[in-house]
Amino acid sequence: METRSAEEIEESTEKLLADLKAVVSDGEELLRAGAEDLSQRGMAARERLAAALEVAKQTRQKLEERAMAGAKATDRIIREYPYQSIGIAFGIGMLLGVLINRK
Secondary structure (H helix, E strand, O other): OOOOOOHHHHHHHHHHHHHHHHHHHHHHHHHOOOOOOOHHHHHHHHHHHHHHHHHHHHHHHHHHHHHHHHHHHHHHHHHHHHHHHHHHHHHHHHHHHHHHHHH
């Protein structure tokens, strides 16, 4: 399992949220467009799509809440321990600099 930085996790979470929003809006548009004359199979498919869209909305909302909670927790820790945070960031920067410049 690969280790990802907080920035990479945040970027992928934001991309996932954007993708979920797009899927939800596209699905809602499909439901509105296909609301007229549907067969029995079409109605069943429409109901499944509506249920899937509702699950996607709930998932998006939960992800947004978790992302916000993580950001708030990180901000709180940095505010509580500003010098330690600076020291850790400096140490990680130095370590990365040494590793990158190593030949």
